[in-house]
Amino acid sequence: MNLIREDINDIEAYKPGKPIEEVRRELGLNNIVKLASNENPLGPSPRALTAVKKALRTLNRYPEGSCFNLKRKLAKVLGIHEGNLMFGNGSDELIDVILKVIKAPDADIITSDATFVEYKIGGRVNGFRIITVPLKDFTFDLPAMLERVTPKTKAVFIANPNNPTGTYVTAAAVSDFLARIPENVLVVFDEAYFEFVDEKDFPRTLELFRKGGRRNIAILRTFSKIYGLAGLRVGYMIAAEDFIGAAERVRQPFNVNSLAQAAACAALDDRAFVRKSRQLVRREKRLMYKAFAKLGIWFKKSAANFIFIRTNKDTQELFTELLRQGVIIRDMSSFRLNRYSRVTIGTKKENLKLLNALKNIKRL
Numbered sequence: 264m265n266l267i268r269e270d271i272n273d274i275e276a277y278k279p280g281k282p283i284e285e286v287r288r289e290l291g292l293n294n295i296v297k298l299a300s301n302e303n304p305l306g307p308s309p310r311a312l313t314a315v316k317k318a319l320r321t322l323n324r325y326p327e328g329s330c331f332n333l334k335r336k337l338a339k340v341l342g343i344h345e346g347n348l349m350f351g352n353g354s355d356e357l358i359d360v361i362l363k364v365i366k367a368p369d370a371d372i373i374t375s376d377a378t379f380v381e382y383k384i385g386g387r388v389n390g391f392r393i394i395t396v397p398l399k400d401f402t403f404d405l406p407a408m409l410e411r412v413t414p415k416t417k418a419v420f421i422a423n424p425n426n427p428t429g430t431y432v433t434a435a436a437v438s439d440f441l442a443r444i445p446e447n448v449l450v451v452f453d454e455a456y457f458e459f460v461d462e463k464d465f466p467r468t469l470e471l472f473r474k475g476g477r478r479n480i481a482i483l484r485t486f487s488k489i490y491g492l493a494g495l496r497v498g499y500m501i502a503a504e505d506f507i508g509a510a511e512r513v514r515q516p517f518n519v520n521s522l523a524q525a526a527a528c529a530a531l532d533d534r535a536f537v538r539k540s541r542q543l544v545r546r547e548k549r550l551m552y553k554a555f556a557k558l559g560i561w562f563k564k565s566a567a568n569f570i571f572i573r574t575n576k577d578t579q580e581l582f583t584e585l586l587r588q589g590v591i592i593r594d595m596s597s598f599r600l601n602r603y604s605r606v607t608i609g610t611k612k613e614n615l616k617l618l619n620a621l622k623n624i625k626r627l
């Protein structure tokens with residue numbers, strides 16, 4: 264066993280949402296609804312599907328390591344230089360790539376105590392000390408995070424909107440934060456859910472690149488959510504040209520597979536699918552708020568495609584009782600948020616199944 268780094272043993276492995284197939288096997292249920300991983304319930308973008316079918320014929324070839332077509336297209340859509348853009352095997356990979364680029368001995372990264380867990384896992388694997396700052400009203404507390412910055416701090420990770428709480432930091436809060444953070448600390452804005460955001464005071468971080476501005480910022484986004492391509496794994500990073508240059512050297516040579524590249528390219532043209540996905544989330548989210556209020560379930564208003572709720576039940580108990588009825592949600596026990604849970608917005612039918620299942624639970 265002493266082959267293995269000691270600190271790896273202390274890392275808790277990432278716990279994904281329970282897969283539908285697993286529930287089918289374990290409970291013998293047929294009609295199962297998964298509202299546990301913030302996926303797009305409408306399926307993949309239809310244009311992406313067509314592109315994947317066409318790309319199947321070239322699977323004997325290695326993919327283009329540079330994501331040439333995808334990069335050219337997305338840079339145009341975003342209005343930024345291609346040199347500010349790179350792709351990853353999901354934004355998950357890019358979190359790890361960032362950490363590898365900035366890795367230093369005796370260094371730390373700062374994030375919040377209840378956020379996307381990959382910052383902490385990746386940080387620890389790469390040897391960083393992790394400083395977690397409590398959320399304030401379930402929202403990233405940027406002033407409190409600033410206070411924890413020291414000469415040892417290499418990066419701050421901000422999920423905006425935050426997973427699992429669905430809250431966001433405003434343009435004003437970000438502007439204040441960026442004015443005060445030292446230039447040698449990288450600020451990572453993980454905007455995996457930004458396409459779902461309707462709120463007018465959400466920060467326009469991309470503008471910072473159009474103006475050629477700040478060098479110590481990285482933005483992460485993904486094709487997993489609004490484009491419905493979670494299974495193909497494509498994410499992207501927008502950052503300063505020299506940072507992207509370093510990150511390109513660190514990543515695996517063929518990190519984004521050819522089907523994923525073709526699908527992402529086609530999905531960018533599928534404006535109808537994006538619109539439909541956004542509308543579904545907007546409409547259903549409102550209905551879910553009403554239904555939760557009626558059931559006496561506390562919830563936090565969300566800027567994303569999921570809702571953070573609190574019940575009188577222990578989160579694992581709620582998870583199990585819903586699972587028995589064929590509904591998979593995300594329990595929050597890994598955050599020790601024992602009465603909280605996270606539910607993804609599904610189709611109308613899926614959401615109704617969740618609501619009916621909740622109605623069957625006693626002492627909710």
Ligand SMILES: Cc1ncc(COP(=O)(O)O)c(C=O)c1O
Pocket residue numbers: 300301352353354355356379422425426453455484485486487493496497498
């Ligand atoms: C905040 C946040 N960042 C990143 C990811 C990972 O996205 P990807 O599928 O692109 O790896 C998720 C996925 O749930 C997320 O919630």
